[in-house]
Amino acid sequence: MLRWRVAVLPVLAAVALVLAAFGRLRRTWRDVAEGVALALPLLLAVALTAGPAPSGAGRSAASLAALRAEPYRLPDPDRRDALVSLVAWPAAALLGDQGAVRLVAAVASASALLLGYALFRSAGLDPMAAVVGQVTLAALPVLALGPGPVLFAHALPQALQLLLLAHLVRRLGHLEGARDTAAAFAFLLLAQAASAVATLEVALFAAVAALFEAAAGARRRALRLAVSGALATAAVVLVRYGPRLLDWAAHPAPAAPLSSWSPLALGLAALVGGAGLAALPEGTRAPRLVAAALVAGLAAAVLGPLVDPGSPTPGGLGLLAPAVACAPAALAARLRSPWTGPAAPGSRS
DSSP: OHHHHHHHHHHHHHHHHHHHHHHHHHHHOGGGOOGGGGHHHHHHHHHHHHSOOOGGGHHHHHHHHHHHHOGGGTTOTTOTTHHHHHHHHHHHHHHHHHHHHHHHHHHHHHHHHHHHHHHHHHTTOOHHHHHHHHHHHHHHHHHHHOSSTHHHHHHHHHHHHHHHHHHHHHHGGGTTSHHHHHHHHHHHHHHHHTOHHHHHHHHHHHHHHHHHHHHTTOHHHHHHHHHHHHHHHHHHHHHHHHHHHTTOOOOOOOOOOOOOOOHHHHHHHHHHHHHHHHHSOSSBSHHHHHHHHHHHHHHHHHHHHHHOTTOSSOTTHHHHHHHHHHHHHHHHHHHTOSOSSOOOGGGBO
16 A cells, blocks of 8 residues: 555646646636647656656755754745745655655646747747647756756746746736736746745846836836836845844755856857747747846856855756747747747737
8 A cells, every 4th residue: 555655646646736737727828728738748747756766856855854844944045945845745744755846846847848838839839839849848957957856956946937938928918907917926926936046037037028128118017027026036035035134043055066057058058049039930929038038047047156056956047948949849830831820819919
């Protein structure tokens, strides 16, 4: 019975949660939630939960164990995986700390692919081209980080940043209203809460996107986006670093190698991302927002080691991955020209 619970329950839970995420996406954005988008996320979720336990999930599991022992110390700024640990907490009673962390990483990775598909479809790409973008989005973190436990730390921040991007592509034109401004603030807050590097990435993205909107003549929309991003950043920084300001005792962060990009890798990302922007169809807000993600990702890649030198993931990856993945997706769509899948109604400029 115990063996069945350890081996089968995580897979069933991962599949159920991915199906629930797809169902939610379909209810919200029916025009970009096609069945073809579900195959790769389900395969990835099963592979991550059914495979052998990665030894590197231990740091996140140790963080979860610490949070379970000291539940009132969540604001500790040196616990970089606090959000992952908090999300994994409900499953830890059945699966153990490490199993719960693996489940969260698997569902987050699969959800990121679902949101990536929605992003590519909202950019005006046809379903097959969006699947090409999905495959690229799944491969890029492995190429950048290598197969191993560090992918677990990247999964949740990537999913939350893709949620932000997909939401803004669909709803940025409605940012004039209070309800959409509050929704944008909520998504900005979630994306920044994932890690210190994610805070930097999303803060830069909000600033660059606001500048692009202002340059396009949408000054009121730009102001709302900039203010929402600034308030979200202030809230996250206050919660994360408030304990230090109050002289709370902090546990030393575990040693981690400095992760940074090589100039060649950054240049290649800029080149491929720029080519993808040029190939995206016009008529949607996606090119402007993907351009903002590319610029902010490159800036975060340079500034990331200064903000969090102990981060296991290099800065900027959460924004560069979707920007770069647009290139093969747009190329695949061009090869199937004329466009066989019209842009989603909610993404029109």
